[in-house]
Amino acid sequence: MLKDASMSKNILLINPWIYDFAAYDFWLKPLGLLYIGSLLRANNHKISYIDCLDSHNPLMLHKSGKPPKRHAYGHGQFFRKVIDKPDCLKVLPRNYCRYGIDPDIFRTELGRYLDTDIVLVTSMMTYWYPGVFDAIKIIKETLPGVPVILGGKYASLCYDHALVHSGADFVVRGRGEKQILKLLQKHFDEDIIFDPDVDDLDALPYPAFDLINRIDQLPMITSLGCPYRCSYCSSRLFYKKYLRRDPVLVANEIEHWQKNYGVTDFSFYDDALLVDPEGMIIPLLEEIKRRNVSCRFHCPNGLHLRQIDERLSKLLYESGFKTIRFGFETADFLLQKETGGKVQNEELSKAVIHLKNAGYKTDDIGIYLLCGIPGQKTADVTNSIDFVRQCGAKPVLAEYSPIPGTKMWTAALLASPFDIQHEPLYHNNSLLSCRNDDFSYEIYSKLKAKLKMLTKE
Template identity: 55%
Template sequence: MTSRNKKNILLINPWIYDFAAYDLWIRPLGLLYMGALFRKNGYHVDFIDCLNAYHPQLKSHTRIKSPKRYITGHGKLPQERIPKPQALKGIKRNYNRYGITPDIFAYELESCCTPDLILVTSMMTYWYPGVFEVIRITKQKFPAVPVVLGGIYATLCPEHAPKSGADTTIGGAGEKQLSTLLSNFFGHEPSYSPDPDDLDSMPYPALDLLPRKDQFPILTSMGCPYDCTYCASHLLTDNFRQRKPERVVDEIQFWHRHFGVSQFSIYDDALLVNPHEMAIPMIREIIKRGLTCQFHCPNGLHISQITPELSKLLHRAGFSTIRFGFESSNPVTQLNTGGKVNNEQLQAAVRYLKEAGYKSEDIGIYLLCGLPGQEAAELRDSIRYVQLHGARPIIAEYSPIPGTALWDAAVHGSRFDLEGEPLFHNNSLLPCSSEELTPEMYNDLKMMTRGR
């Protein structure tokens, strides 16, 4: 065994600290890609998932329990009420830590191999308190072990994230930093480096480390060719790259055969773009290989790409959760936010999807709520429009993201100090909504989406 083989890498997926959180197929895919790269280079990798809703020790816990019902990989998370951070003191809602308890986390740190390097990921910018807390506890336990923070918050808030207590903060694609990490922390050269332009040169993510193998995330591409004003995709990845469809199906088949996984959530920003190069051949291959799986697309798909052929293929291959980014039925908002869709495309897509066998309630249409300057009437009209055309409206509360085209308008239109405090990016605060969109009105709109 070489000295390199003896090095232990510990991956940590932190808690969520928020007013509300639901496991909508949430898995730390980026961190598990990093784990796979370290493994491929001969390191031993351990993983602590603070969002493990079914940790065995939760059974004996008196206050916090695992959720009773878990449906195809999504469901509630165990939660415990915690004090609000100072900035949120004025908000009259409970604030919670979602995931395992701190004592279970301490037990996990005690049980893993003593690490030589710790990698912590981060998701939503406004979930940073959970990240800071795992780093604080980890540093107490392993003061001499370097901690590296990466992920979405670290990328989008490069000035704030270094306050986390990690020794190093790295933004952007972790695979591009592999060589620097190995040389800085171990004096090693990578024996295997992926080609950033070829997503199929990445090893499969280390999903086998997930404590529950009920559903696995899959990526067929990175980035997005569209440039919507509210979206951070282009800040997180350089350019739009797609895998080879057969390689994606090989991966699905691998997890299905070897781990019995039949539920997959697709994390792409643009799964349906270039359908003849990716989605159509991929789905045909899934059908040809007889893979009886279900696919979930909680992240919005592009409506404009939907054709009768694609609709039939999606339905036949088991794409059971389909959601589309429509954002608004107002043509001005559609154009101003990036022009990715129009009303005629929505109508046609819903028709094709229904002809293919989907029911109205299966076709989830996201509507952005709380955009700077947006009036409640626009939302009401959009909800009615989607219902009238036979689909299910779903409100997606707007989260302002630094560096996006809409950021300046968000900062000026918000009653919160968005620039000074990422906690205010929290979509459930509706941080940029106009005074006219009151909490009561928001509740009415929610009821409207349910047909009440």
């Protein structure tokens, strides 16, 4: 029996701040939280949203008088304020900042939702937990007695830490759709009205992007999970199966956001967007072309190189893929095998030729190189940089962030001079927490500066 709609809850979604040495809005949106929001709306709840990272927050714009610099493609700076560093991060002589709106503005925003029944807070990087804790503390002060549910990446990867320290009433680990419905049913006596098969990604309602204050870009996923098992990556911890959507339905969604909300920039959050191109990217882009939907696409998360051939390169270029980054990680054959075997050197050189023939320039082709993995030598990083440059692409250093539960975690525990087991702040990629005598922080910094000079030329 269905309950009266008036029995549904007022649910407030919160995307907390980031506290870090550096943070740039590289097409960053709380996609998982907004997926949960739309599912709850389909279950008759009233959903509201506060984004502590909103660079267009009107109160904050008024207060600061200086808007963060934004790029036409929908990425750019956040509001930023230097804050005290947690003691354990004092080893790094860099400013530590809060990115996002000021806490007093967050309090004011919360004041608009005093009738809230439940607050849902998301979390991203494990080492961003202090922003999450501060948000929960302020929610508890402003909305006393209202239960707070925490989910997301930090909550999942550092579940015990979150249970003890976060201040949330409930902590949810892993995919949230089923769990949140059950939690609302069990603890708040709410009926489940719409309970889709969460393995069918097309059965989920579109994320509640309409709640975003000013949409400058939107993230999309065409799949969850990854067929590869790279040792540094946590994808398999979240997704046992590699789930894909129907490309035509992805095109429908892109067209929906473009036609009804005027969105032109889309970022793909997939772990494996290009795998089996005939199964997704080719039919998707052909469908978009056929419908005359004109968009720009960005892939801040690394793409797989193996699939890049003449046809796909042309299609990506012609379809408006402006920002393309590929995960290469290292030019060392043994290390490639050890970390996951997803790509080899010849595949990079061939891919770059195809991409250039299609129209991309050296600077457009960003190649992520993993640096600071346990036991890695400086020579490996410099050789990899040289190889990428010889191929005619742009090396981009991706500093290793150790993630609990991954295959590389045990090696990271042994290699790190920091207590990464008990303190997630040490997972911060800026800290280079698995540095060693050969690949020290100083060497890394010099390399990074040199690379900046070289790629500026």
